[in-house]
Amino acid sequence: MRPIGAKTRESAHREAEGPKPPRLSPARIGIYAFLIVSALFFLIPLYIMVVTSLKTMPEIRLGHLFNLPAELSFKPWTDAWLHACTGRDCFGLSPGFMNSVKITVPSVILSILIGSINGYALSFWRYKGANLLFGILLFGAFVPYQVVIYPLIIGFRIMGIYSTMTCIIIVHTIFGMPILTLLYRNFYAGLPIELFKAARVDGAGFWKTFFYVMVPMSVPITIVAIIIQVTGIWNDFLFGIIFSGRPNWPMTVQLNNIVNTTTGVREYNVNMAATILTAAVPLAIYFISGRWFVRGIAAGAVKG
Numbered sequence: 001m002r003p004i005g006a007k008t009r010e011s012a013h014r015e016a017e018g019p020k021p022p023r024l025s026p027a028r029i030g031i032y033a034f035l036i037v038s039a040l041f042f043l044i045p046l047y048i049m050v051v052t053s054l055k056t057m058p059e060i061r062l063g064h065l066f067n068l069p070a071e072l073s074f075k076p077w078t079d080a081w082l083h084a085c086t087g088r089d090c091f092g093l094s095p096g097f098m099n100s101v102k103i104t105v106p107s108v109i110l111s112i113l114i115g116s117i118n119g120y121a122l123s124f125w126r127y128k129g130a131n132l133l134f135g136i137l138l139f140g141a142f143v144p145y146q147v148v149i150y151p152l153i154i155g156f157r158i159m160g161i162y163s164t165m166t167c168i169i170i171v172h173t174i175f176g177m178p179i180l181t182l183l184y185r186n187f188y189a190g191l192p193i194e195l196f197k198a199a200r201v202d203g204a205g206f207w208k209t210f211f212y213v214m215v216p217m218s219v220p221i222t223i224v225a226i227i228i229q230v231t232g233i234w235n236d237f238l239f240g241i242i243f244s245g246r247p248n249w250p251m252t253v254q255l256n257n258i259v260n261t262t263t264g265v266r267e268y269n270v271n272m273a274a275t276i277l278t279a280a281v282p283l284a285i286y287f288i289s290g291r292w293f294v295r296g297i298a299a300g301a302v303k304g
Contacts, residue, residue, distance in 0.1 A: 053077065053272035060268050076269035080277055084270055086257035093274055096254030100234055100281075103250055107169050108229045111176035115225065116218060118177070119184025120210050124196045134185065141178035149242060156243070163245030171243050172233050180225055187221040188214065223292040231282045251278050 052060060053076050054069045082092040089095075121127070122134050152171065156162035161170075191214075199209040240250040255278045259271045286293075 049272045049276055053269050053276060055269055057265070057267060057269060073269070076267065076273045077277070079267070080258070080270045080274035084258045084267075084274060085261055085264075086254045087261075093251055093254050093258070093277055096249060096251035097277075099244070099248050100250040100252075102165060103168055103172070103240070103244065103248070104230060104233045107172035107176070107233050108226060110169065111173045111180055111229055112222060112225050114173065115177060115180025116184045116215070116222070117210065118181040119186075119188050120214050121206075122181070122185045123188035123191075124193075124209075125206065134181070137178045137181050139178075141182070145175070145238065149238075153242070163243065163248075165244065165248050168239060168244040168248065171239050172229075172236070175239075176229055176232070179228065183221055183225055183228075184218070187218065191217065220292065223289055227285055227289060227293050230285055234282050235279075 048065060051066075051068055054072050054074070056069075056071065056073050059070055080092055081094055083090055084092045086092075086096075118137070122130050153162060156167050156170075161167045195213055195217075196209060199213050204212065234250075235252060236250065237252040237256065241253045241256075244250065244253075255274050258274050
């Protein structure tokens, strides 16, 4: 025989839950219809790019933009990767891909490492002037890039590293600092202060607390930071063409040179294939880590 108190709690729990909503209601159908129409609307450009990249030039000249390819051709993809001309060189996007990897990987690692240390110090080691420094870093996030380009060029030229791989890595690391510091600072501010105090009682100092306590707990926000940085640095064109130097031009600069080539026939299928190849890395990262991105945002990335 079940106690009376348990029955009362169960009935109260059922009343609090209320009736279950129907699986298929007009409101839910409307939401699904809106989402499907929105998804199709935003997928139209991608569909046109893909089908155009698989057509031959004579078929493209017929002007049937939405038609599927009458005869599949993957030659535009190989041409975009290996043979398309970027100015006087005809090596396709492959050199630019390697340059983008060489720029993105160290820039992301350095910016995330420094940004996480900044956020940790601003959250738990509130030294004199911490608020002022944090305000200056936030102000840096709103300064237009164009304002600081010329002073940076002069500074790097005096240092003797202008138009080098080191130069473009430093530039991306500097410009990633404000947003990454804000993300990590807000994330660490949401952690229980007792964790920090317990580490201090056990004798851990600044670096031990950071590497043994904070870093293992920072996985969600680090994934958010990786997605933001990889997307921003990989898609960058302005800094790449100004600071990296011609031998180190990233993939976006190579794509611009392919699309804007003024000599010969304008091959739209090769241009579309080159565009998709350039955007493939950020898209892959979004598809693979999208679930963790949402978790990271929910874990405190947007807390003020």
